Amino acid sequence: MANCNQNNNTDVNKSSASCMPFIDLAAQQKNIRSGIDIAIKKVLDRGDYVMGEEVFDLERALSDFCGAKYVVSCANGTDALEMSLMALGVGVGDAVLVPSFTFTATAEVVASVGATPVFIDSLWDSYNIDPEKIVSAIEASEKSGLRIVGLIVVDLFGAPADYDAIRDIASSYGIWIIDDAAQSFGASYKGEKVGTLADISTTSFFPAKPLGCYGDGGAIFTDNPEIASVLRSIRIHGKGSNKYDNVRVGVNSRLDTIQAAILLQKLEIFPWEIEERNKIAALYNEMLYEYVETPTIRDDAVSVWAQYTIRLPESINRQAVICALKEEGVPSVVYYEKPLHAQQAYSKYHESVFGNRALAVCEKLSRVVLSLPMSAYVGQTSAEKICASVIRAIKQQSNL
Numbered sequence: 001m002a003n004c005n006q007n008n009n010t011d012v013n014k015s016s017a018s019c020m021p022f023i024d025l026a027a028q029q030k031n032i033r034s035g036i037d038i039a040i041k042k043v044l045d046r047g048d049y050v051m052g053e054e055v056f057d058l059e060r061a062l063s064d065f066c067g068a069k070y071v072v073s074c075a076n077g078t079d080a081l082e083m084s085l086m087a088l089g090v091g092v093g094d095a096v097l098v099p100s101f102t103f104t105a106t107a108e109v110v111a112s113v114g115a116t117p118v119f120i121d122s123l124w125d126s127y128n129i130d131p132e133k134i135v136s137a138i139e140a141s142e143k144s145g146l147r148i149v150g151l152i153v154v155d156l157f158g159a160p161a162d163y164d165a166i167r168d169i170a171s172s173y174g175i176w177i178i179d180d181a182a183q184s185f186g187a188s189y190k191g192e193k194v195g196t197l198a199d200i201s202t203t204s205f206f207p208a209k210p211l212g213c214y215g216d217g218g219a220i221f222t223d224n225p226e227i228a229s230v231l232r233s234i235r236i237h238g239k240g241s242n243k244y245d246n247v248r249v250g251v252n253s254r255l256d257t258i259q260a261a262i263l264l265q266k267l268e269i270f271p272w273e274i275e276e277r278n279k280i281a282a283l284y285n286e287m288l289y290e291y292v293e294t295p296t297i298r299d300d301a302v303s304v305w306a307q308y309t310i311r312l313p314e315s316i317n318r319q320a321v322i323c324a325l326k327e328e329g330v331p332s333v334v335y336y337e338k339p340l341h342a343q344q345a346y347s348k349y350h351e352s353v354f355g356n357r358a359l360a361v362c363e364k365l366s367r368v369v370l371s372l373p374m375s376a377y378v379g380q381t382s383a384e385k386i387c388a389s390v391i392r393a394i395k396q397q398s399n400l
């Protein structure tokens with residue numbers, strides 16, 4: 001991923017066997033492999049590959065885990081968002097507020113259903129949407145003739161956003177909230193689990209997410225029975241009493257039975273994994289805070305650390321740090337290189353509301369963020385090695 005020079009590339013290729021994983025899915029698989037084998041075999045023996053027993057077992061288990069009344073599994077986290085917008089009736093002529101500093105899917109689904117994404121700046125310390133920018137964005141949108149119907153909040157890198165502030169604004173403007181919890185399922189805010197913080201919450205089971213399967217998968221959470229029932233219809237081609245009775249336009253977005261069986265196994269160790277991720281994050285914080293800006297989690301929230309993301313001083317050449325880390329066998333990734341309002345596919349939406357106004361915080365974040373290896377399996381020794389490499393790279397760059 002890093003565009004390091006030829007010499008570095010050669011070194012890395014030579015030492016690639018000793019390069020540690022960015023997310024250690026192999027160690028996790030080793031931990032749970034025998035249970036996974038048995039779970040997959042059960043599905044193969046029965047043969048109910050689509051909408052089989054484990055799909056419904058998983059929906060119940062996820063509901064028990066997070067406290068949401070209704071859980072609708074689906075094919076991936078992007079579909080989970082798009083189906084939610086469909087269930088809310090969002091379409092042409094509507095506008096939806098989204099953070100600009102997030103993965104593409106958050107805004108993509110708004111455009112996909114024909115609505116306009118309106119981009120909001122982020123907070124420097126938490127990387128999440130800045131509640132104070134929401135009101136001005138709603139007012140600017142109205143001036144441009146756009147009707148804001150809702151807000152998609154992202155709990156970026158696994159940490160919940162500031163829901164009390166966000167919910168106050170949403171209720172005073174009468175707009176709904178979707179929590180794009182693709183990175184934060186398992187996290188909590190003021191003792192409430194993600195999945196219950198918004199009108200609808202969505203997640204992704206892509207392998208690299210905190211709770212991932214061995215392929216694509218997703219789920220939608222709500223306490224609203226009508227929305228849940230519309231989502232179950234949308235998931236299977238807008239079915240009515242059966243799939244050949246079509247009462248609305250839907251999609252095909254089912255979670256495979258095998259993936260549900262795998263997720264049931266992974267869910268059993270998930271609470272332990274969340275604790276381990278928090279231990280690694282605490283070690284990183286302790287070792288790095290004097291050299292870089294470490295991520296800030298609210299005292300009343302628990303993160304699942306989808307990413308552990310530091311901010312480098314702006315004077316430091318980030319690409320050189322990435323290459324120095326790579327040479328020492330430490331992978332690192334930039335999430336995200338470019339905020340969405342500045343992307344070719346989305347800049348026209350931003351300009352239609354804000355002209356060429358910058359979103360200063362997320363633009364600066366894009367220049368300085370760097371994510372380090374994170375999983376429940378990093379271990380203290382690797383965490384120390386990673387931090388030593390980061391500190392060495394930064395000192396080296398500061399002296400240049």
Ligand SMILES: *Cc1c(COP(=O)(O)O)cnc(C)c1O
Pocket residue numbers: 076077078079102103105106154180182183203204205206216217218
């Ligand atoms: C991963 C991700 C998604 C999309 O999930 P998929 O399962 O890959 O479709 C959506 N939003 C955010 C913030 C994500 O990180």
